Amino acid sequence: MAARKPGRNALLFIFITVLINMIGFGVIIPVMPDLVMDVTGQGRAEAARWGGLLSMSYAVMQFFMMPVIGSLSDRFGRRPVILLSLLAYSLDFLMMALAPTLGLLFVARLFAGAFSASFSTANAYIADITPPEKRAANFGLMGAAFGLGFIIGPGVGGVIGDELGHRAPFFLVAGLGFINLVYGFIFLPETLADENRRRFEWRRANAFGAFQNFRKYPVILPIAVVIFIAQLAHWTFPSVWAYYSGFKFDWSEKQIGFSLMAVGLASAIVQGGLTRIVIPKFGERKAAFFGIIIASFSYLGYGLASEGWMIYPLIAFGSLAGFTAPALQGIMSRTVPADAQGQLQGAIASINGVSMIIGPFMMTQIFAAFSEDGARVIFPGAPFIVAACLSVSALIPFLAAIGRIQRPRKITPTAA
Secondary structure, three states, X not given: OOOOOOOOOHHHHHHHHHHHHHHHHHHHHHHHHHHHHHHHOOOHHHHHHHHXXXXXXXXXXXXXXXXXXHHHHHHHOHHHHHHHHHHHHHHHHHHHHHOXXXXXXXXXXXXXXXXXXXXXXXXXXXXXHOOHHHHHHHHHHXXXXXXXXXXXXXXXXXXXXXXXXXXXXXXXXXXXXXXXXXXXXXXXXXXXXXXXXXXXXHXXXXXXXXXXXXXXXXXXXXXXXXXXXXXXXXOHHHHHHHHHHHHHHOOOHHHHHHHHHHHHHHHHHHHHHHHHHHHHHXXXXXXXXXXXXXXXXXXXXXXXXXXXXXXHHHHHHHXXXXXXXXXXXXXXXXXXXXXXXXXXXXXXXXXXXXXXXXXXXXXXXXXXXXXXXXXXXXXXXXXXXXXXXHHHHOHHHHHHHHHHOOOOOOOOOOOO
16 A cells, blocks of 8 residues: 655644754753752752753663664654654653652653654655655755754743743643644655565664674774764753853843853854855864864853853854864765765764763763852862863864874775
C-alpha cells in the first residue's frame, strides 16, 4: 500500500512542530530556577545542583532514545511517531506546570528527553516528501525553526514568567503542543509506504554505534576532540545563565529572557550570515582558530563581569565564536570520503549528545559550589572561567589536527 501524498501544509506542520519544541526548550531557561526553588524550598545554589541533574536526565534519555525513535519510525511510519512525540511533549510541559514535587519534575524531564529525540523523525519526514534537489533548502528551513524558537522561547518564558508566575509559560507551551497535535492528527498524512518499512532491530538502535566511525578515520579524531571540548564549554551558558545572572546581577525572569533572546539573535546573524562570508574568505582553519580564541575571551568576560550592562557587549563579541563549529565540520567533511558523510554527521551528533549529558551537570555543580552559603570562596562566575580554560585547551588538539591534515591526501579507512 502506498503512503498518502502529503498536502502543501505538511512541511509547514513539521516546521511548526520543530519551532514549538525549540520554543519550549527556550521557555524553560529563565523560569527553571524559580520552579526548582519552588518545589524544593531551597536557595539558588542548591536549585542549580538539582537543575543540573534535571538537564542531565533529559540529555541521557535523548542520547539513548534518538536511534530508537528513528528505528521505530522506519518500522511503524513517521506519522504515529511524530504524533506520539507531540502528545508526550505536551504532557511533559503540563506535568511541569503542575508538579508539586521534585520527583515529578524528574519524571517529566525523562519523559521529554525520550520523545524529543523525534527531531530525527522530522528530518526523515522531510526527506520523504521532498525531491532530492530541494532537500538541502528544506533542511535549512528546519535549522531556521531551531534558531527562531530559541529567540522566541526565552523572551516568552521571561515575560510571562515575570507577569503571571513561573509556571505560566509551561501551561502556554503545553497548550500550543496540544493544538498542534490535533492539527496533525487531522491533516498529517503518512509518508512511508509499507514496502519501504523495515523490521526494528536493537543492533541498529545503538547510541554508541556512531563513534565507531572515528576508528575508520583516525586522522579526524583530534578535530572530534576539539568539537567535544568546545561543546562542553558551550553548555555553560544555557545551563548556568539563569542561575548566575539572577545571583550576580539580581536579574528578573524578564531580564534573563531578554538577554537570551539577544544571544539567539546574535548567533543567528553570525551563523546565518557572517559564516557565509568569513569562512570562504579566510578559510576553515583560520575561522576555527579565531572562533576558539573569541570563545575563550568571552567566557572569561562573563565570569568576571561586575555589572549587568557589560553582558550585552560580551554577547555581541562572543557570538563571533559561532565560526568554530561550521569551520570544524567543514574540515572534517573534506577529510572523509563522499560515501561516509552521513556516518560523519551521525558521529558529530553523538559527540554533541555526550557533551550535553556532561556539560550542564558539571557547570551547575561548579556554580553551586562557589555560590552556596558557607562556600569558602563566593565566585558565581567560576563555571565561565572553567569554560574559558576548556576553550584554550581545545587549541592543543586543534593544532595537532591541523598539522596532520595540512596537506590534502586520500584517507583510507583502517579495518574496524
